[in-house]
Every structure is written in structure tokens, then in C-alpha cells.
Amino acid sequence: MPTPMISAREAEVLALLGEYLSNAEIAARLFISVRTVESHVSSLLRKLELPDRRALSRRAVEQASAGQPRPAHVLPSPLTAFVGRVRERGELAEAVRGHRQVTAVGPGGVGKTRLALAVAAETAGGFPDGVWFVDLVPVTDPRRVGAAVAAAVGVGEQPGRDIDDAVLAALADHRALLVLDNCEQVRDGVAPFLERLLTGCPRVRVLVTSRARLMVPFERVFPVPPLSRAGGDESDAVALFMDRAAAVGWPPGPAVSEGVVAICERLGGMALAIELAAARWPTLGLDGLTAGLSDQLRILTGGVRADDRHRSVRAVLDWSHDLLQPQDRALLRRVSVFVAPFTAEAAAEVAAFAPLDASAVADGLGRLAEQSLLAVAPSAAGTRYQALETIRQYGTERLADTGELTVARSRHVAWCLAGATALTGAAGGDWRARFDALADDLRSALAWAADQPERRADACRLASSLAGLAFTRNLLGEAQQRYEQAAELAGDAAGAAALRHAAAVAGCRRLGDDMYRLHRAAAQAARRAGDDVGAGRDLAAAATVAYRFSTSFTRIPPVDEVAAVLEEARKLSGDAPAAEAAVALAEAAVVTDAFGALQADAGNTVREAVRSAERAVGLARRTGDPVAQSAALDALSGARSWAGDASSVAAAARCRIDVLACAPATPAGTHELMDALAMAAATALGVGELPEARRWGGQLADHPLLAEAGHHATSWVLAADAFAGHADDVLARSVRFLDAWEHSGRQRSLSLGAAAASVAMVHGLRGDHDARAAWLAVVGRADTAVQHRHGYGAVLDAMVLLHHGDVNAALERVAPEPDQVWKWVCWIWLHWYVALRAETAVLAGHPDARARIGAARAVVTGNPVATAQVDRAEAILDGDLPRQLAAAKAFDAAGCPYQAARTLLLAGGGHTAAGTTALAALGLAPRAAR
Known part of the structure; x- marks a missing residue:
């Protein structure tokens, strides 16, 4: 009976079954999955026609006793599981199958050796004559590379023959794979040896690991990237951390998964760094590791290792650093000041001082990239380079050791200031990308300069520039923070200006407490600078904020405190136009808010509020400041709302947008525009101008x-x-x-x-x-506040109840008289409220239906939707079908298709089908016809 064809991999599995290993143990030994082992076991049972696993084990023992040869797969046995890298394993295996010599290149600690071993084990079935692993770390003489290979393969010295020749003779007809590990320090010996080997041994393939390419024409380079961080807590980097932390008895729970993701991000996906960090997990925990990573070289250490290079991240970097030429060492430490990817031009501006010039910098960057100490990436701005965080920290230490830290950092600050200046006021579709590329370096330069007393002016310029750029980039939280930082670094006069900007940004963020605090802080800075008028304006602004933006406060300042602030503003302002206008605005805000606490019939207070707001508008116009004019118009809008003049309120709100059209895009101008758009949308809704409300609201949303x-x-x-x-x-x-x-x-x-x-x-x-x-x-x-919900809540609830025919419940929802609920109905909802009161009264047969119609008509004049609703109610009361249908057209013309469709349903008869169809087209469930 012929012997069945068993693959090399199946032979390996069979042999390990003879050692009575489990599937998991076989998978670990061969660097394959458990599922793959199960597949091979099933195949062996079928090919050898054996009944079970025990029979396979006996067959393997018998073969071993009979001395049947096995391929010489001499690979180190891993002490830990190989985690992740599914894509890289597949791609590198494919490269090994398709090319005679492949070099896996990457920085120290990235995991090149483990990946190469996994791929060698996975592809071993394709090399029936053997797979050998050669560790070149102990080799310091490039001429001894062949001797190291001979020792691994088992070739001894032969009289009259060079050891390299002996290796070539031994492997001449072998179909084998050599794995040469850690070739970077003997590249000059590896390249010529491999050229001879591959020429004389045509069926041998070689997988090399190195921190630098061999730079030979027959080489196929495979860059080994850091572990994937994509996918967050499902990434390869996190999986490795979890596995190694569990191995030391402290598996992280799900509650800290985000923190582990952040740790792996900070470590740049470097396998060794992640393993060392995981080993510290039991004693440091999340908080300790997170804090300790600010000094990765200190914290990322382990116990004594057979290969001391992998005892710590520092040892790995020392190994790479010591292989560099002196000029390249200088360049590596100097470019460590860059946080984000940088160009050769940027590196020259920062690093080109003795003994380096610009040409040496450009040439050196290439060599550092060849040594995997810098990552290289193309971009629209040209080739960019970047060092991992651990390498940056290492370079910074070296800068300090050589006394170059201050000069390198200072040159970096100057480069950042120039970059910020170029971005300020710039435009173009790539502005956002240019800012993002520079932002991290700006932050880093600022952090260093702020701690250097002699660099305080530069730090202030950086903080101010970064604040403005962050605001333009829509990073509002950082913009406010940087303006406040600039104020701390600046003198009092400049500090007051920065605090005003910070207050405006807080307004954009709807942080009323911060607005109030920052305006008061600006006043203090202005007074210290001798600017009493500016201080008065700032205090008036603080008082205005307390009333005008009260709904954005978590704690509204006490009335007596705000009154004292306003009184101080009056004393300081004098007759300076801008300060006088600011005080007038604050007074108008106080009067308008005071009326809000009263009843609607407080006529004298209403008139006083309007007069005060009109005075504020007049003074603001004299200043020529569009922001001040808009704020005053807002006060006038609020005062007129209490007077019940809805059309004037909406007009004032629209006027604000026209005034602000010429305002600069400063934080204050932007905050005012956002508020103006919101009020324009709200007031348009209040007077039934639905298309306008959608337009203004859409501009705000965009x-x-x-x-x-x-x-x-x-x-x-x-x-x-x-x-x-x-x-x-x-x-x-x-x-x-x-x-x-x-x-x-x-x-x-x-x-x-x-x-x-x-x-x-x-x-x-x-x-x-x-x-x-x-x-x-x-x-x-x-x-x-609950009273707000009484207002719009009554309107919106009543609409739902009427839609479903629950007329009596709707009547009850809007039962209170408008003048009894003035405060909580508020003018925005007033037209809708009175129109609904009229409609519900008619539909419920209420005796006051006609009186409610008359009262509503007097209020809703100028509101096309509410007027059509009142007209419809009166037409239903009078049984006037043509007038009902005319109301449907009026609703359509006013941009309210829902009420137009509902009108057809209320008309009944032959109009019901059209109304039902119209409601269905709007995505609304139809109600039963009346």
C-alpha cells in the first residue's frame, strides 16, 4: 500500500502529537492557530486512516523509533504567546514565498524578531530541508557572519576550505530558509555573504531582521509598523497589553479599557514598550502608568534578561544610538524638539547649528530614517519625518547631557512663532491641515517657553497666537485657555485685552459663569494698568452678562452683587463713549429683567425698559462698534417683547444681523452673531415667519x-x-x-x-x-425652569391633542388667560397660544369661542400662520366652508403644510382624502375626520 502524501507541516504536527502535546501547545510551538492544528489533525486521521488522536500519537512514536528523518526546523521556542499582526504575518509570509531575500525593517522594540519567527514557523512547510535561526547580536566583526550561520546550521570548519565556502557547500542543494536576526551592526558583512549564498544556493531563501536596510539590489524590504492602534480596545496593541498584564496576574477590567487604549497610543504601538508597561500594571495601575509615561525611559524597564538590549526601552535606544556617527547623533537629539511630523526645511531651521549645516541635516535625516529612528511619510508639503515619543524623550535627555537643550528649544520657539505668524490671517482650503500640522509643536514650544523667565515675551506671543488660531479652528475650549494663559504672561494692559477675548470665547461656549468672571478679571487688569475707562467698560459688560445671558449660568450672581458691579462701572466710565454705551446697555438689561419679574400691566416699567434700551442703542451707534450696536438692539428687542410689540421685536432681531455683517470675526463678534442668528430664528417663529425661522436657524446650524x-x-x-x-x-x-x-x-x-x-x-x-x-x-x-415648559409645553401639547381629536383635553391645556400666564407663555409662544385657545374653544363648543376669536385676532396681527388659524376657527364656527379652504391656501403660502393638510381634514367630505394624503406625505399619522 503506497505511503500517503503528508505535507511538511502535517509531519511537524504528527511529531508533536508523539510528544503528547495538546492542540494549544502545538499551536504555540509552531506559531499557528489552534484551529489550524485541528485541521491538520483531521487531515492526518483521514490520510493515515486512523481512528483517533491516540492512534496518531502511537504512529508518531513508531516513526520516531524507526528513525524516520524530520526537517531541521531550528527555531527558538517562544516563552509568550504571539498576539495580533494578522495582516503583517500574511504579507510577510507572502513576501518570503515570492522573493529570495526579504528584510523586515523597523525600530528597536517594534517586534521584528517575533514577527519573523512566527512567519518562519508558518512557512516552514515549504522548506523541507530545514529552517534555521541565526542571532547576530553577539557578532561584532562583519567578517564573522558566515561563521555565525555555520554554527546555527551545524556546519563545522573543514581543512582547506573557508567557513563561508563550507556553508555554501552544505546548503547548495537545500530547499531551506535562513532567518538572520539583528543585522544592523554587521550590515557590511551580511550583504556580501548573502550575495554569495543566494548565488550559490538557488533554493535557499533568507529572512533578515534589521533596523536598517541592507541596501543591496536583491533585497525586498518589508517595513514592520508599530502594533495597530486602530479599533481602540480591539486593537493589536491593546490585545498585547491585556495578554501580558493577565500573565502577571492582574488582567485589566473593562472599566479601564479607555485608559489602556490611551497608554498604547502614547507608546506608539511599540511592542517592547507595551510589554514593559503591562509588566508594571500590577504595581502602578492605570493612574501610575499614565503619570509615569511622561518619563518613559525611566518607567519602561524590566528584570534581567538574557538579551540585555530588551531589558528596557533605554537599552534598546542606546544600542541604536551607539551605532550612529557623531553628526547623526547630534541631529537625532536636536530634532527631538519636534512633536509633530516635520520637513527637512523645518529641521534645518532648528538643528542646523555647529557642527551641522543645512546640507548635513538633509543628508542625516535620510540616514536616521534608514536606521528606523525616524518614520518617513509623504505629504502635500513634501516628505515629513517623525520620531516616536520614546525616541523624542531619549533625544531630549541627550540634548540636556550635551548642553544643547536651550539653544535647540529656542530655535524651535522661533520656528513656531514664524509658523504661527504665517497662519494668522491666512486663508485657503489647506489652512486647517496646516494648523493641525503645526499645533502640537506650538503647544510644546509654549509649554517650554512659559517656564523660562527670559522667554516670557515669546511665550505670551505664542499663547496669543495659539488662542486666535485655535478659535479659528473651532477649538473653543483651548482658545479660552490660551487667552487666559496669555493674560497671565502679559502685562496688565495686554492682559486685560486677552481676558476680554477669553470672555467672548466663553460666551461662544455658553459658559455664563466664565464670561462674568473673565470680564471682572479684565476690569482688575485694566485698573492695574491705569485704564479706569476700560475697567468701567469691563464691569458694565459683566453686569450685562449676568442679565442678558442668565440662562447660561450654573449659578446666577446675586442681585446686590451685580448692582455693586454696575455702580462701580458708572464711577469709572465717565463720559467716554464706549464705556458710557456699555453702562447704558447694562442698565437696559437690568430694567428689562426687572420688568420680567412683574406682571404684564406694569406699564410704567415697560416704557422705562424701552426708553432705556433706545438710549443704549443711540449711544452704541455713536461708538461705531457693530458688536455694541447689536447688543443694544438685543436689549431693545427684549424690552419691546414685554410691550407685546412682536413685529418690532422681530425687526430688531433682523437688524442685528445686518449690523454685524461688517463686524470682524473676533470672538466677541462671533459670539454676538451666533446670538443674533438664534434670536432672529426665535423671533421669526414667534411672528409666524416659518421660512425665515428655518433660514436663520439653518445659518446658525451651519x-x-x-x-x-x-x-x-x-x-x-x-x-x-x-x-x-x-x-x-x-x-x-x-x-x-x-x-x-x-x-x-x-x-x-x-x-x-x-x-x-x-x-x-x-x-x-x-x-x-x-x-x-x-x-x-x-x-x-x-x-x-418649569415655567418655560408651561409656555411652549401648552402650545405643543394642545397641537398633539387636537391632532388626535381630544378636543376637551386640548381646551383644558390652554385654559388660563394669556395675561394670567404672561411670564411663562412668553411672547414667542403668545401668538400660538391665543390662536389655539380660539380654535379649541370653537371645536369644543365653548360659549366664549367668539370672544376668544376676537381677542386672538387683536394679538396675532401680522402673523400669517396664527392669523390663518384664527380665520379657520371663525370659518368653522360660522360654517363657512369656502373660508376654511381659503385658510388652507393661506397656510400653504405661509410655509405651514401641516396646518394646510389639517384644514382639509377639518373641512371633511371630499376634502378628507386630500388631507389624509397630504399628512402622509409629511410623514404624519392622520387623525379621524371631524
Whole structure:
């Protein structure tokens, strides 16, 4: 009976079965998966026609006793499991199969040796005459490379024959694989030896690991990247950390997974660094490791190793550093000041001082990249270089040791200042990418300069530049932080200006407490600088913020405190136009807010509020400052809202946007524009101009600064779309709204509550009561005061109840007289409230229906939607069908298709089908015809 064909890999598996190893042990020995072992076992059972695993083991023992030869696969046995690198293993194995000589290149500690061993074991079946591993670390003489290979292969010296010739003769007809590990220090000997070997042994293949290429034409280079960090807690880097931490008895739990991901990111995916960090996990934990990684060279150490190069990250880097020429050592330490990838031109500006010149820098960068000490990546700005964080820390130590730290850092600061200046005021589609490429270096340079007393001026310039650039880049938190840092570094006059900018950025972030604090801090700095007028303006701004943006505070300042601040502002301001206008604005804000605590019939207070706001507008116009004019118009808008003059309120809000068209894109101007757009959208909604509300709200939603603040950005668009009946648009935007609101820490404001209630209303119209309940719960957490929810809540609830024919419940929801609930109905919802009171009264047959119609008509004049709603109610009361249908057209013309469709349903008869179809097209569940 012929012997069945068994592959080399199957032969290996069979032999290990003869040692009575488990599948897991065989997988570890051969660097293959357990599933692959199971597949080979099944194949052996079939080919050898044996009944079970024990029979396979007996067959293997018999073969071993009979002396049947096995391939000479001489590979070190790993002491730990090989983790990850599925893609790299496959690609390197394919390279070994397809090319005579492959060099796996990468920095020390990246995991080249383990990868090469895994691939050698995996491909061993294709080399029936053997696989040998040759460690070249002990070899210091390039002429002894052949001797090291001979020792690994088992070739002895022969009389009259050179040892290299003996190796070539022994392997001449072998189909074998040689793994030459750690070739970087003897490259000059490896290259010529391999050229002879591959020429004289045509069936031999060679896998080399090195920190630098051999630079020979027959070489196929395989760059070994750091462990993958993509995928977060499922990445190869994290998997390795978890495995090694578990091996020392302290597996990290899921609660710290994000912290482990961050650690692996900071370690750059370097396998050795990750293993050493994991070994410290039991004693340091997450907090200790995270803090300790600021000095990776100190913390990333292990116990005594047979190969002392891998005892610590420092030892690995010492090995690489000692192989460099003196000029390349100087370059490596000098470019360590760069945090982000840098160009050769940038390196020359920083590192080109004695003994290096610009040409030496460019040439040296290439050599450092060849030694895997710098990573190289092409970019639109040209080739860029980058050192891993561990190498940067090593280089910084060397800078200090050689006394070059101050000069290198100073040159880096100068380079950063020039880069920031070039970016400031620049434009173009690549601005964002250019900032991102520079930002980390700006931060690093600033951190160093801020700690050097003699560099304080440079640090202040860096902080100011970074603040402005971060604001333009929409990094608002950092912009505020850097403006405050600039204020600390600057003198009092410049510090006051920086604090004003910081306050405006806080306004963009809707942080009222910070706005108030920073304006007061600016006043103190201005007074120390002798600028009493500026201090008065800052104090007036603080008082204004306390009233104008009260809904953005977590703790509203006490009234008596704000009064004292305003009084101090009056004393300091004198008759300077800008300061006088600021004080007038604060006074108008105080008067308007004071009226808000009173009843609607407090006529004298209303008139006083309007007069005060009009005075503020006049003074602001004299200053020529568009931001001041817009703020004063906002005060006038608020005062007129209490007077019930809705059209004037909306007009003032629109005027603000026109005024701000010429305002510079400073933090203050941007904050004012964002507020103006929000108020324009809100006031347009209040007077029934739904297309305008959507337009202004859309502009706000599209503002770059609100890219991450989808809850604030989309608030008024959601409300306008909900009133119009654009259900699909509301539901689509609500996803972004809810996600942004959750990520913001569940901020609170009137507009956020109204937006959430609008989404709840749409779900209610669709008949999805569970979703509506969920969104009503959001309303309770998103608004600042329960009385607000009485206002828009009454309106939106009544619309849902009417939609589903629950007329009596809707009547009850809007039962209070408007003048009894003035404060919580608020003017934005007033038109809708009175129109709904009229409609519910008619549909419920209330005796005061006609009186409510008359009262509503007097209020909603100029509001096209509310007017059509009142007209429809009166037409239903009078049984006037043509007038009802005319109302449907009026709703369509006003951009409110929901009420147009509902009008057709209310008309009944032959119009019901058209109304049902229209509601279905809007994505809303139809109600039964009346």
C-alpha cells in the first residue's frame, strides 16, 4: 500500500502529537492557530486512516523509533504567546514565498524578531530541508557572519576550505530558509555573504531582521509598523497589553479599557514598550502608568534578561544610538524638539547649528530614517519625518547631557512663532491641515517657553497666537485657555485685552459663569494698568452678562452683587463713549429683567425698559462698534417683547444681523452673531415667519463654531420644522441634537427645552407615544425652569391633542388667560397660544369661542400662520366652508403644510382624502375626520 502524501507541516504536527502535546501547545510551538492544528489533525486521521488522536500519537512514536528523518526546523521556542499582526504575518509570509531575500525593517522594540519567527514557523512547510535561526547580536566583526550561520546550521570548519565556502557547500542543494536576526551592526558583512549564498544556493531563501536596510539590489524590504492602534480596545496593541498584564496576574477590567487604549497610543504601538508597561500594571495601575509615561525611559524597564538590549526601552535606544556617527547623533537629539511630523526645511531651521549645516541635516535625516529612528511619510508639503515619543524623550535627555537643550528649544520657539505668524490671517482650503500640522509643536514650544523667565515675551506671543488660531479652528475650549494663559504672561494692559477675548470665547461656549468672571478679571487688569475707562467698560459688560445671558449660568450672581458691579462701572466710565454705551446697555438689561419679574400691566416699567434700551442703542451707534450696536438692539428687542410689540421685536432681531455683517470675526463678534442668528430664528417663529425661522436657524446650524454643538445649532430649526410639519426633517435632525446634547453633559436652556418638546410633538402627531414620552423626559432635563415648559409645553401639547381629536383635553391645556400666564407663555409662544385657545374653544363648543376669536385676532396681527388659524376657527364656527379652504391656501403660502393638510381634514367630505394624503406625505399619522 503506497505511503500517503503528508505535507511538511502535517509531519511537524504528527511529531508533536508523539510528544503528547495538546492542540494549544502545538499551536504555540509552531506559531499557528489552534484551529489550524485541528485541521491538520483531521487531515492526518483521514490520510493515515486512523481512528483517533491516540492512534496518531502511537504512529508518531513508531516513526520516531524507526528513525524516520524530520526537517531541521531550528527555531527558538517562544516563552509568550504571539498576539495580533494578522495582516503583517500574511504579507510577510507572502513576501518570503515570492522573493529570495526579504528584510523586515523597523525600530528597536517594534517586534521584528517575533514577527519573523512566527512567519518562519508558518512557512516552514515549504522548506523541507530545514529552517534555521541565526542571532547576530553577539557578532561584532562583519567578517564573522558566515561563521555565525555555520554554527546555527551545524556546519563545522573543514581543512582547506573557508567557513563561508563550507556553508555554501552544505546548503547548495537545500530547499531551506535562513532567518538572520539583528543585522544592523554587521550590515557590511551580511550583504556580501548573502550575495554569495543566494548565488550559490538557488533554493535557499533568507529572512533578515534589521533596523536598517541592507541596501543591496536583491533585497525586498518589508517595513514592520508599530502594533495597530486602530479599533481602540480591539486593537493589536491593546490585545498585547491585556495578554501580558493577565500573565502577571492582574488582567485589566473593562472599566479601564479607555485608559489602556490611551497608554498604547502614547507608546506608539511599540511592542517592547507595551510589554514593559503591562509588566508594571500590577504595581502602578492605570493612574501610575499614565503619570509615569511622561518619563518613559525611566518607567519602561524590566528584570534581567538574557538579551540585555530588551531589558528596557533605554537599552534598546542606546544600542541604536551607539551605532550612529557623531553628526547623526547630534541631529537625532536636536530634532527631538519636534512633536509633530516635520520637513527637512523645518529641521534645518532648528538643528542646523555647529557642527551641522543645512546640507548635513538633509543628508542625516535620510540616514536616521534608514536606521528606523525616524518614520518617513509623504505629504502635500513634501516628505515629513517623525520620531516616536520614546525616541523624542531619549533625544531630549541627550540634548540636556550635551548642553544643547536651550539653544535647540529656542530655535524651535522661533520656528513656531514664524509658523504661527504665517497662519494668522491666512486663508485657503489647506489652512486647517496646516494648523493641525503645526499645533502640537506650538503647544510644546509654549509649554517650554512659559517656564523660562527670559522667554516670557515669546511665550505670551505664542499663547496669543495659539488662542486666535485655535478659535479659528473651532477649538473653543483651548482658545479660552490660551487667552487666559496669555493674560497671565502679559502685562496688565495686554492682559486685560486677552481676558476680554477669553470672555467672548466663553460666551461662544455658553459658559455664563466664565464670561462674568473673565470680564471682572479684565476690569482688575485694566485698573492695574491705569485704564479706569476700560475697567468701567469691563464691569458694565459683566453686569450685562449676568442679565442678558442668565440662562447660561450654573449659578446666577446675586442681585446686590451685580448692582455693586454696575455702580462701580458708572464711577469709572465717565463720559467716554464706549464705556458710557456699555453702562447704558447694562442698565437696559437690568430694567428689562426687572420688568420680567412683574406682571404684564406694569406699564410704567415697560416704557422705562424701552426708553432705556433706545438710549443704549443711540449711544452704541455713536461708538461705531457693530458688536455694541447689536447688543443694544438685543436689549431693545427684549424690552419691546414685554410691550407685546412682536413685529418690532422681530425687526430688531433682523437688524442685528445686518449690523454685524461688517463686524470682524473676533470672538466677541462671533459670539454676538451666533446670538443674533438664534434670536432672529426665535423671533421669526414667534411672528409666524416659518421660512425665515428655518433660514436663520439653518445659518446658525451651519456656523462652523457649532459643528460640535448640534443641540444649540439645531434648536430653532427643529422648532420651526415642527410647526411647519416637516416630520422627516425633524426626526433626522433630532438624532444629531440628542447626541450633541448628551455629549455636552446635558446642558440646559430655554431653546434646548423647546427644541426637545418640538421633537416630542412630532412623535405625538405620528402616534408614536413611547417616543414622545422619551423626548418629554429630555425636555424635563434640558430646560432651566418649569415655567418655560408651561409656555411652549401648552402650545405643543394642545397641537398633539387636537391632532388626535381630544378636543376637551386640548381646551383644558390652554385654559388660563394669556395675561394670567404672561411670564411663562412668553411672547414667542403668545401668538400660538391665543390662536389655539380660539380654535379649541370653537371645536369644543365653548360659549366664549367668539370672544376668544376676537381677542386672538387683536394679538396675532401680522402673523400669517396664527392669523390663518384664527380665520379657520371663525370659518368653522360660522360654517363657512369656502373660508376654511381659503385658510388652507393661506397656510400653504405661509410655509405651514401641516396646518394646510389639517384644514382639509377639518373641512371633511371630499376634502378628507386630500388631507389624509397630504399628512402622509409629511410623514404624519392622520387623525379621524371631524
